[in-house]
Amino acid sequence: MNDRQAVIPAGMEAVYEKIRYAPAVRVGNTIYVSGQIGRNAAMQLVEDREEQIVQAFENLKLVLGAAGASLSDVVDLTTFHTDMRDLPLFMKVRDRYLDTDPLPAWTAVGAHMLGGTPGYIVEIKAVAVLPESE
Template sequence: MSEHKAIVPPGMEAVYEKIRYAPAVRAGNTIYVSGQIGRDAAMQLVEDREAQIVQAFENLKLVLETAGASLSDVVDVTTFHTDMRDLPLFMQVRERYLNTHPLPAWTAVGAHMLGGAAGYIVEIKAVAVMPEAGK
Protein backbone atom coordinates (compact mmCIF):
# COMPACT_ATOMS: atom_id res chain seq x y z
CA MET A 1 0.00 0.00 0.00
CA SER A 2 1.39 3.39 -0.93
CA GLU A 3 1.95 6.04 1.66
CA HIS A 4 -0.28 9.08 1.40
CA LYS A 5 0.21 12.63 2.60
CA ALA A 6 -2.07 15.66 2.98
CA ILE A 7 -1.02 18.65 0.87
CA VAL A 8 -1.79 21.98 2.57
CA PRO A 9 -0.39 25.07 0.83
CA PRO A 10 0.42 28.23 2.80
CA GLY A 11 -2.78 30.22 3.14
CA MET A 12 -5.00 27.13 3.07
CA GLU A 13 -4.35 25.95 6.63
CA ALA A 14 -7.87 27.03 7.68
CA VAL A 15 -9.35 24.64 5.14
CA TYR A 16 -7.50 21.74 6.75
CA GLU A 17 -7.87 22.83 10.37
CA LYS A 18 -11.37 24.37 10.45
CA ILE A 19 -13.27 22.90 7.51
CA ARG A 20 -11.44 19.58 7.99
CA TYR A 21 -10.36 18.43 4.56
CA ALA A 22 -7.07 18.35 2.72
CA PRO A 23 -6.71 20.63 -0.31
CA ALA A 24 -5.01 17.58 -1.86
CA VAL A 25 -3.69 14.16 -0.97
CA ARG A 26 -0.60 12.68 -2.55
CA ALA A 27 -0.52 8.88 -2.86
CA GLY A 28 2.64 7.67 -4.53
CA ASN A 29 3.09 9.80 -7.65
CA THR A 30 -0.62 10.66 -7.91
CA ILE A 31 -2.12 13.84 -6.49
CA TYR A 32 -5.85 14.06 -5.82
CA VAL A 33 -6.85 17.72 -5.59
CA SER A 34 -10.05 18.62 -3.76
CA GLY A 35 -12.41 21.01 -5.51
CA GLN A 36 -10.86 24.47 -5.69
CA ILE A 37 -13.17 27.48 -5.67
CA GLY A 38 -12.70 31.18 -6.31
CA ARG A 39 -11.76 32.00 -2.74
CA ASP A 40 -8.73 34.14 -1.97
CA ALA A 41 -6.11 33.56 0.76
CA ALA A 42 -8.32 35.44 3.24
CA MET A 43 -11.05 32.84 2.54
CA GLN A 44 -13.16 35.50 0.80
CA LEU A 45 -15.23 35.01 -2.35
CA VAL A 46 -13.82 36.66 -5.47
CA GLU A 47 -16.95 38.17 -6.96
CA ASP A 48 -16.17 39.04 -10.61
CA ARG A 49 -17.01 35.97 -12.74
CA GLU A 50 -13.78 35.80 -14.74
CA ALA A 51 -11.65 36.71 -11.71
CA GLN A 52 -13.36 33.96 -9.71
CA ILE A 53 -12.53 31.36 -12.36
CA VAL A 54 -8.95 32.63 -12.51
CA GLN A 55 -8.71 32.40 -8.69
CA ALA A 56 -9.96 28.80 -8.74
CA PHE A 57 -7.24 27.92 -11.28
CA GLU A 58 -4.62 29.82 -9.25
CA ASN A 59 -5.67 27.83 -6.18
CA LEU A 60 -5.36 24.59 -8.18
CA LYS A 61 -1.92 25.66 -9.37
CA LEU A 62 -0.82 26.50 -5.81
CA VAL A 63 -1.96 23.13 -4.47
CA LEU A 64 -0.15 21.27 -7.26
CA GLU A 65 3.06 23.27 -6.80
CA THR A 66 2.98 22.60 -3.05
CA ALA A 67 2.80 18.89 -3.88
CA GLY A 68 5.78 19.20 -6.24
CA ALA A 69 3.67 18.98 -9.41
CA SER A 70 2.44 21.39 -12.05
CA LEU A 71 -0.61 21.96 -14.21
CA SER A 72 1.10 19.97 -16.98
CA ASP A 73 0.86 16.87 -14.72
CA VAL A 74 -2.97 17.05 -14.62
CA VAL A 75 -4.61 14.04 -16.27
CA ASP A 76 -8.25 14.47 -15.19
CA VAL A 77 -10.38 17.51 -14.37
CA THR A 78 -13.93 17.64 -13.06
CA THR A 79 -15.58 21.06 -12.92
CA PHE A 80 -18.81 22.01 -11.25
CA HIS A 81 -20.76 25.03 -12.53
CA THR A 82 -23.75 26.82 -11.03
CA ASP A 83 -24.62 28.19 -14.48
CA MET A 84 -23.62 26.16 -17.52
CA ARG A 85 -23.93 29.35 -19.61
CA ASP A 86 -20.55 30.28 -18.07
CA LEU A 87 -18.83 27.44 -19.96
CA PRO A 88 -17.51 29.63 -22.82
CA LEU A 89 -15.90 32.02 -20.30
CA PHE A 90 -14.62 29.07 -18.24
CA MET A 91 -13.11 27.48 -21.35
CA GLN A 92 -11.32 30.74 -22.26
CA VAL A 93 -9.73 30.88 -18.81
CA ARG A 94 -9.02 27.14 -18.77
CA GLU A 95 -7.04 27.54 -22.00
CA ARG A 96 -4.61 29.85 -20.15
CA TYR A 97 -3.90 27.16 -17.55
CA LEU A 98 -4.42 23.72 -19.12
CA ASN A 99 -3.01 23.97 -22.62
CA THR A 100 -0.27 21.33 -22.73
CA HIS A 101 -0.60 18.14 -24.77
CA PRO A 102 -1.93 15.67 -24.22
CA LEU A 103 -4.90 17.59 -22.84
CA PRO A 104 -6.43 16.19 -19.64
CA ALA A 105 -9.76 14.42 -19.55
CA TRP A 106 -12.56 16.80 -18.51
CA THR A 107 -16.08 16.42 -17.13
CA ALA A 108 -18.29 19.47 -16.53
CA VAL A 109 -21.23 19.11 -14.15
CA GLY A 110 -24.06 21.53 -13.35
CA ALA A 111 -24.54 22.13 -9.63
CA HIS A 112 -27.01 24.13 -7.58
CA MET A 113 -24.53 25.58 -5.05
CA LEU A 114 -20.78 25.34 -4.45
CA GLY A 115 -18.42 25.93 -1.56
CA GLY A 116 -21.20 25.84 0.99
CA ALA A 117 -22.26 29.42 0.20
CA ALA A 118 -24.03 31.46 -2.44
CA GLY A 119 -21.93 33.31 -4.99
CA TYR A 120 -19.44 30.65 -6.01
CA ILE A 121 -19.83 29.83 -9.70
CA VAL A 122 -17.16 27.17 -10.33
CA GLU A 123 -15.28 24.42 -8.51
CA ILE A 124 -12.31 22.61 -10.05
CA LYS A 125 -11.30 19.11 -8.91
CA ALA A 126 -8.28 17.44 -10.50
CA VAL A 127 -6.03 14.40 -10.53
CA ALA A 128 -2.36 14.82 -11.44
CA VAL A 129 0.24 12.13 -12.01
CA MET A 130 3.88 13.07 -11.56
CA PRO A 131 6.54 11.38 -13.65
CA GLU A 132 8.33 8.56 -11.88
CA ALA A 133 11.86 9.40 -10.78
CA GLY A 134 14.40 8.59 -13.46
CA LYS A 135 11.87 8.46 -16.31
Protein backbone atom coordinates in the same frame (compact mmCIF):
# COMPACT_ATOMS: atom_id res chain seq x y z
CA MET B 1 1.72 0.40 3.89
CA ASN B 2 0.03 3.79 3.93
CA ASP B 3 1.76 6.23 1.62
CA ARG B 4 -0.98 8.88 1.67
CA GLN B 5 0.25 12.38 2.39
CA ALA B 6 -1.97 15.44 2.93
CA VAL B 7 -0.94 18.42 0.81
CA ILE B 8 -1.60 21.72 2.57
CA PRO B 9 -0.12 24.79 0.89
CA ALA B 10 0.75 27.87 2.94
CA GLY B 11 -2.40 29.91 3.41
CA MET B 12 -4.74 26.90 3.25
CA GLU B 13 -4.10 25.56 6.76
CA ALA B 14 -7.58 26.65 7.86
CA VAL B 15 -9.13 24.38 5.25
CA TYR B 16 -7.47 21.38 6.88
CA GLU B 17 -7.79 22.49 10.49
CA LYS B 18 -11.25 24.10 10.55
CA ILE B 19 -13.17 22.74 7.56
CA ARG B 20 -11.38 19.39 7.96
CA TYR B 21 -10.34 18.27 4.52
CA ALA B 22 -7.03 18.18 2.70
CA PRO B 23 -6.62 20.54 -0.25
CA ALA B 24 -4.98 17.50 -1.89
CA VAL B 25 -3.74 14.04 -1.05
CA ARG B 26 -0.65 12.57 -2.65
CA VAL B 27 -0.44 8.80 -3.05
CA GLY B 28 2.79 7.75 -4.72
CA ASN B 29 3.06 9.78 -7.93
CA THR B 30 -0.64 10.64 -8.04
CA ILE B 31 -2.12 13.82 -6.58
CA TYR B 32 -5.85 14.06 -5.90
CA VAL B 33 -6.82 17.72 -5.60
CA SER B 34 -10.00 18.66 -3.76
CA GLY B 35 -12.37 21.05 -5.47
CA GLN B 36 -10.89 24.54 -5.65
CA ILE B 37 -13.22 27.53 -5.61
CA GLY B 38 -12.74 31.21 -6.35
CA ARG B 39 -11.84 32.47 -2.92
CA ASN B 40 -8.74 34.51 -2.23
CA ALA B 41 -6.06 34.04 0.46
CA ALA B 42 -8.31 35.85 2.95
CA MET B 43 -10.96 33.14 2.29
CA GLN B 44 -13.21 35.73 0.61
CA LEU B 45 -15.31 35.14 -2.50
CA VAL B 46 -13.97 36.76 -5.67
CA GLU B 47 -17.15 38.21 -7.17
CA ASP B 48 -16.32 39.02 -10.80
CA ARG B 49 -17.15 35.88 -12.86
CA GLU B 50 -13.96 35.72 -14.90
CA GLU B 51 -11.77 36.66 -11.94
CA GLN B 52 -13.46 33.98 -9.83
CA ILE B 53 -12.58 31.34 -12.43
CA VAL B 54 -9.02 32.71 -12.57
CA GLN B 55 -8.79 32.52 -8.77
CA ALA B 56 -9.99 28.90 -8.77
CA PHE B 57 -7.24 28.01 -11.26
CA GLU B 58 -4.67 29.95 -9.22
CA ASN B 59 -5.75 27.97 -6.15
CA LEU B 60 -5.42 24.74 -8.13
CA LYS B 61 -1.94 25.81 -9.25
CA LEU B 62 -0.98 26.60 -5.64
CA VAL B 63 -2.11 23.19 -4.37
CA LEU B 64 -0.37 21.35 -7.19
CA GLY B 65 2.83 23.31 -6.55
CA ALA B 66 2.78 22.35 -2.88
CA ALA B 67 2.62 18.71 -4.00
CA GLY B 68 5.57 19.11 -6.35
CA ALA B 69 3.40 19.17 -9.46
CA SER B 70 2.21 21.68 -12.02
CA LEU B 71 -0.81 22.16 -14.24
CA SER B 72 0.98 20.23 -16.99
CA ASP B 73 0.78 17.13 -14.75
CA VAL B 74 -3.05 17.21 -14.65
CA VAL B 75 -4.57 14.15 -16.31
CA ASP B 76 -8.20 14.52 -15.21
CA LEU B 77 -10.25 17.65 -14.56
CA THR B 78 -13.77 17.73 -13.13
CA THR B 79 -15.53 21.07 -12.94
CA PHE B 80 -18.79 22.00 -11.28
CA HIS B 81 -20.78 24.99 -12.54
CA THR B 82 -23.81 26.75 -11.08
CA ASP B 83 -24.69 28.06 -14.55
CA MET B 84 -23.66 25.98 -17.55
CA ARG B 85 -23.99 29.11 -19.69
CA ASP B 86 -20.63 30.11 -18.17
CA LEU B 87 -18.87 27.27 -20.03
CA PRO B 88 -17.55 29.47 -22.88
CA LEU B 89 -16.01 31.88 -20.34
CA PHE B 90 -14.69 28.97 -18.28
CA MET B 91 -13.09 27.36 -21.36
CA LYS B 92 -11.46 30.67 -22.32
CA VAL B 93 -9.83 30.90 -18.88
CA ARG B 94 -9.07 27.17 -18.74
CA ASP B 95 -7.18 27.36 -22.02
CA ARG B 96 -4.85 29.98 -20.50
CA TYR B 97 -3.90 27.50 -17.77
CA LEU B 98 -4.09 24.12 -19.50
CA ASP B 99 -2.37 24.35 -22.85
CA THR B 100 -0.19 21.22 -22.83
CA ASP B 101 -0.49 18.26 -25.15
CA PRO B 102 -2.09 15.92 -24.44
CA LEU B 103 -4.90 17.82 -22.78
CA PRO B 104 -6.42 16.27 -19.65
CA ALA B 105 -9.71 14.44 -19.61
CA TRP B 106 -12.52 16.81 -18.57
CA THR B 107 -16.01 16.42 -17.12
CA ALA B 108 -18.26 19.44 -16.52
CA VAL B 109 -21.18 19.05 -14.13
CA GLY B 110 -24.04 21.41 -13.32
CA ALA B 111 -24.50 22.09 -9.60
CA HIS B 112 -27.03 24.04 -7.59
CA MET B 113 -24.60 25.63 -5.10
CA LEU B 114 -20.85 25.48 -4.48
CA GLY B 115 -18.59 26.28 -1.55
CA GLY B 116 -21.50 26.16 0.88
CA THR B 117 -22.18 29.84 0.20
CA PRO B 118 -24.15 31.60 -2.54
CA GLY B 119 -22.06 33.40 -5.15
CA TYR B 120 -19.53 30.72 -6.08
CA ILE B 121 -19.92 29.80 -9.76
CA VAL B 122 -17.22 27.17 -10.32
CA GLU B 123 -15.32 24.46 -8.47
CA ILE B 124 -12.32 22.68 -10.02
CA LYS B 125 -11.25 19.18 -8.94
CA ALA B 126 -8.20 17.53 -10.50
CA VAL B 127 -6.02 14.46 -10.59
CA ALA B 128 -2.36 14.89 -11.49
CA VAL B 129 0.32 12.29 -12.07
CA LEU B 130 3.99 13.06 -11.62
CA PRO B 131 6.54 11.45 -13.92
CA GLU B 132 8.22 8.34 -12.52
CA SER B 133 11.43 9.26 -10.74
CA GLU B 134 14.53 7.69 -12.14
